Amino acid sequence: MVNEIILSGPHKSFEDIKKIDDNSIEYWIARELLPLLGYRKWEKAEEVIARAARACINSGQDVDNHFHRTGKMVKIGSNTVRKVRDYKLDRYACYLIAQNGDPKKTEIALAQTYFAIQTRKQEVFEQLPDIARRLFIRNEVSDHNKKLFKTARQSGVTKFGLFNDAGYKGLYGMPLLDIERKKGIKKGELLDRAGSTELAANLFRITQTDEKLKKDKIQGDDSSSRTHFMVGGKVRQTIKEIGGTTPEHLSTEKHIKEVKKEIKQLEKIERKKLEGKNKSKS
Numbered sequence: 001m002v003n004e005i006i007l008s009g010p011h012k013s014f015e016d017i018k019k020i021d022d023n024s025i026e027y028w029i030a031r032e033l034l035p036l037l038g039y040r041k042w043e044k045a046e047e048v049i050a051r052a053a054r055a056c057i058n059s060g061q062d063v064d065n066h067f068h069r070t071g072k073m074v075k076i077g078s079n080t081v082r083k084v085r086d087y088k089l090d091r092y093a094c095y096l097i098a099q100n101g102d103p104k105k106t107e108i109a110l111a112q113t114y115f116a117i118q119t120r121k122q123e124v125f126e127q128l129p130d131i132a133r134r135l136f137i138r139n140e141v142s143d144h145n146k147k148l149f150k151t152a153r154q155s156g157v158t159k160f161g162l163f164n165d166a167g168y169k170g171l172y173g174m175p176l177l178d179i180e181r182k183k184g185i186k187k188g189e190l191l192d193r194a195g196s197t198e199l200a201a202n203l204f205r206i207t208q209t210d211e212k213l214k215k216d217k218i219q220g221d222d223s224s225s226r227t228h229f230m231v232g233g234k235v236r237q238t239i240k241e242i243g244g245t246t247p248e249h250l251s252t253e254k255h256i257k258e259v260k261k262e263i264k265q266l267e268k269i270e271r272k273k274l275e276g277k278n279k280s281k282s
Contacts (some may be wrong), residue, residue, distance in 0.1 A: 014094075014114050028094050030087035037098065038107040042084075049087060052096035066093040095119050117267055130196060131259060137199040138256050141191055144203060148210045156219045166225040170232020171205050172248045183252050193252040201239065201247050205232045 017032045034045035049067070056063045068088040073081045089097070095118075098111035149160065157163050168176045168190075176190065185193050191202065209231045212218070218227050239246055 014111070026091060028089045030089055031084075033089065033094060033097070036107060037101055037111050038105040039101075046085075048097055048101050051100040052093065055096050055100060056093065061092075066090050066096075091115060091118055113271060117271055134196040134199065134253065135256070135259065137196050137203060138191065138194075141199055141203050141206065144206045144210065148206050148213075151210050151213050152224055155213050155224050157221055157224045159221045159225075163221065163225045163228055167205055167209060167228040167232045170229040170234075171201060171236050172232075173236065173246070174248065179248055182248055185252055189255065192256045193254075194247075195250060195253045197245075198247045198250045201235055205235050208235070 014028070014033075014036065017036070018026050018028060020026055030045065030049060031042070034042075034048070037048070039045040039048065053063050053067050056066055066089070070086050070088050071083050072086055074084050075081055087093075094111070095115040098108060098115050101108035101111065103109070152160065152163055165175050168174075168179060172179050174182070177187075179190060180187055183190070183193070191199065194202070205228075209228050212227050212231055213224060216227075218224055236246060
């Protein structure tokens with residue numbers, strides 16, 4: 001029945017059903033979200049969505065920016081389909097829905113905590129854009145480094161230490177060991193202590209080397225390492241030409257693990273605050 005919105009799979013969570021659009025914005029689909037809030041009938045779910053939308057309007061926000069009405073075709077019988085209403089909800093919309101849900105429902109309390117923490121974390125990130133950017137680029141560097149090493153393996157690279165060092169020599173003008181000494185950091189800490197500008201330079205080195213190895217079908221340790229060195233050198237030259245600071249002269253930042261730890265600590269504090277508020281209401 002189209003009135004039923006129960007999820008097909010068990011043990012779903014808000015993270016499990018979260019989606020990311022082409023602009024890297026997270027969103028949730030109403031017919032997937034509302035069952036997690038304890039609403040099994042679409043009519044009841046729409047009542048909550050309507051209250052949340054009114055709250056959005058009353059706060060001076062453009063409701064269409066947060067509650068995007070959509071629809072999908074569902075089966076209602078043998079060889080029969082029908083278009084049903086649905087909504088694409090951003091984090092703020094989900095937060096308002098949780099705040100306007102039935103406070104007696106345990107699921108609502110959990111949702112209020114989850115979306116309030118997520119909203120608060122985003123507010124902190126917006127106040128500290130450099131931290132958010134650094135975390136994002138560091139994750140990108142990690143992901144693309146894995147892809148590069150996979151490509152290098154397919155190109156016949158067996159001496160990965162030399163291959164990796166060749167890229168650093170090109171970009172920094174010196175081997176990794178000398179970079180670490182110059183920056184006064186421990187072995188293996190370079191990327192974890194790099195700021196967003198330095199990480200971005202390394203990300204460009206990594207992605208372009210990966211593309212070059214594939215495009216030119218480069219094979220062997222020597223040819224692959226020369227390619228990595230060449231690409232790193234091109235990135236370095238570009239930095240010089242636009243008047244930027246070469247990466248060996250960029251200052252180090254707090255270790256990325258410490259930053260993540262501080263963010264987790266912040267989440268813990270916010271969660272305790274919200275739990276305290278919920279207890280005082282009950």
